[in-house]
Amino acid sequence: MRLFIVISLSFLGITGSPGCVHQMTTRTVQSGGSVTIPCSYSISGKRDEDVRVIWGETDQEYCSSATAEDTIISHSGNVIEKYKGRLYREKDPNRNRTEYITITRLEPTDVPRFCCQLYDIRYGHIFEDSRLATLLQFPGTEYITQLDEVMAASGGEVIIPCYYSKDISDITNVTWYFADRETNDCTHTRIQEWSNTHQYDRYSLVNFTQDVSLRIHKLHVNDERSYCCVISTSTTRATLKSEQFTRLVVAEYQSSWNQPTNNITLQEGHSVTLPCSYTLPSDQYTERDVLRVNVYWRVGNVTGPYAYHPYQKMVHSTYRHRTSITEMTNLMIMNVTKADNTSFHCFVVVKRCAGDYQYDDDIQYGGGTRLIIKEYFTEPSEPPQMSSFGQEALVLAAYVAVKFFIAVILVVLGCVYGRAKNTKRST
Numbered sequence: 001m002r003l004f005i006v007i008s009l010s011f012l013g014i015t016g017s018p019g020c021v022h023q024m025t026t027r028t029v030q031s032g033g034s035v036t037i038p039c040s041y042s043i044s045g046k047r048d049e050d051v052r053v054i055w056g057e058t059d060q061e062y063c064s065s066a067t068a069e070d071t072i073i074s075h076s077g078n079v080i081e082k083y084k085g086r087l088y089r090e091k092d093p094n095r096n097r098t099e100y101i102t103i104t105r106l107e108p109t110d111v112p113r114f115c116c117q118l119y120d121i122r123y124g125h126i127f128e129d130s131r132l133a134t135l136l137q138f139p140g141t142e143y144i145t146q147l148d149e150v151m152a153a154s155g156g157e158v159i160i161p162c163y164y165s166k167d168i169s170d171i172t173n174v175t176w177y178f179a180d181r182e183t184n185d186c187t188h189t190r191i192q193e194w195s196n197t198h199q200y201d202r203y204s205l206v207n208f209t210q211d212v213s214l215r216i217h218k219l220h221v222n223d224e225r226s227y228c229c230v231i232s233t234s235t236t237r238a239t240l241k242s243e244q245f246t247r248l249v250v251a252e253y254q255s256s257w258n259q260p261t262n263n264i265t266l267q268e269g270h271s272v273t274l275p276c277s278y279t280l281p282s283d284q285y286t287e288r289d290v291l292r293v294n295v296y297w298r299v300g301n302v303t304g305p306y307a308y309h310p311y312q313k314m315v316h317s318t319y320r321h322r323t324s325i326t327e328m329t330n331l332m333i334m335n336v337t338k339a340d341n342t343s344f345h346c347f348v349v350v351k352r353c354a355g356d357y358q359y360d361d362d363i364q365y366g367g368g369t370r371l372i373i374k375e376y377f378t379e380p381s382e383p384p385q386m387s388s389f390g391q392e393a394l395v396l397a398a399y400v401a402v403k404f405f406i407a408v409i410l411v412v413l414g415c416v417y418g419r420a421k422n423t424k425r426s427t
C-alpha cells in the first residue's frame, strides 16, 4: 500500500526531483561488529552543492521522507544520542554523489533498517529517499541472503547463490521466482519449485538440500532479470522469502575474449597490476547518471573462478586477501605464484539511473591479460625478466639521471656566465 502511494505520488510528480536514490536491501552483520552501508544518487533539477545525504532508521520495509523524527545523522553531522561515538559517515573519494555510513558496536536491539535520504539545505527539507531501507541481518535469526548482483557471459552457465541462515537440511521445498524490479516484489513470476534435484529445462538447484542456489544452463542475454529465492522448512512450515533479490547481468559472449590483449612477464613472489578499462557510452548517459560501478576479475577464461569480486566470499580461496582493485578497475595481485601462470579477464558492470527509480545495468568486457610467471631459480643463464614495475623503475631512474645532468649543465653555464659578467665589470 505504502509503496503504491509512493509510486502514485511520484507518478504525479509530487515527491521531489526525478532520479534515483540507491542503497542495498540487506547486510549480514555480527553482534558487536560493524557495518558500512553505501548510498548513491542521481537527481536532476537540484544543484550538487544544495544536496546533503542524511540517514534515518525505521522498523518499516520502506523509507518515508515525510518523517524527519527518526533521523540518526543530520545534514550538519549531528548524531543522535543512541549512536554517539559509533556512527561515522564519509564521502566516496572516487565518485561524486556516493556516501557511506559506518556503524560500529552493533547490537541486535538497534532498529534493524536504515534509510538514505536527500536533504535540500536551501529549502531545509528532505525531498527524496531510497524507498527501500537496508535491513541488518544478525546471526541466530532466520533469514535468506542473496547477492544483489551476479554477472555471467552468454552460452555458459551461472549460479545464483541463496544462503539460509538456519539448518539447511530442514528445507523441504525451494521455489525460485523472477522478481519485479520496480515494485521489489520477490514472488512476481514463478520459475520452478523443487523438492528434489530435478532439472527443469535449463534450471536446476546446485545440490538439494546442501545448496539450494539456482543454476542456469546455456545462458542467454534474455536471462538478464531479477531472481528471488523462497524456501519452506519442515520445522516452521511457513515460507521464508529473501529480502534481497539478485540482478543477473549477462554479457554477450565474444570469442575474441579468449585472446588476451596484454602479456606481462614477471618472477614468482613479485606483485603486478593488470589493466582494465571501460568507457561510458556517452551518447546514452553521462557520469551523472552512474550509481555504481562493480568490477569482476575472472581467472583462466571468462567463466573461470573469481580473482576479484565485490563480495570477498565469492573470491576463489587462492586469491582471497591477495588481490585488490587500484584506480577503480585495475587488479593488483601480490606475491604471484606458478599457479598464476594463466590469463585474467575483467568485466565492469555500470549501474545507472535510467529514469525515476528505474535502473539499467551495462556490462562491458574490460580486457584480458596473460601473466607469464618465471620461476625463481630455474633459468640462471637468461637475463632477469623485468615486470612492468621494474621497467617503470628503470624509466624513472633514466628520467632522474637526465634531469640531474641538465641541472648540472645549467649550474655550470650559470657559473660561467656569472664569471664572464664579473670579469666584464672588473675591466
Ligand SMILES: *[C@@H]1O[C@H](CO)[C@@H](O)[C@H](O)[C@H]1NC(C)=O
Pocket (backbone or CB within 6 Å): 094, 095, 096, 287
Ligand atoms: C565530481 O564533480 C566535479 C564537479 O562537478 C567534477 O569536476 C569531477 O570530475 C567529478 N568527479 C568524478 C569522479 O566524476
Ligand SMILES: *[C@@H]1O[C@H](CO)[C@@H](O)[C@H](O)[C@H]1NC(C)=O
Pocket (backbone or CB within 6 Å): 299, 300, 301, 302, 303, 304, 305
Ligand atoms: C574455463 O575454465 C574452467 C576452469 O577454470 C574450465 O573448466 C572450463 O572448461 C573453461 N571453459 C572454456 C570455455 O574454456
Ligand SMILES: *[C@@H]1O[C@H](CO)[C@@H](O)[C@H](O)[C@H]1NC(C)=O
Pocket (backbone or CB within 6 Å): 338, 341, 372, 373, 374, 375
Ligand atoms: C607458464 O606458461 C607458459 C606458456 O604456457 C609456459 O611456457 C611456462 O613454462 C609456464 N611457467 C611456469 C612457471 O609454469
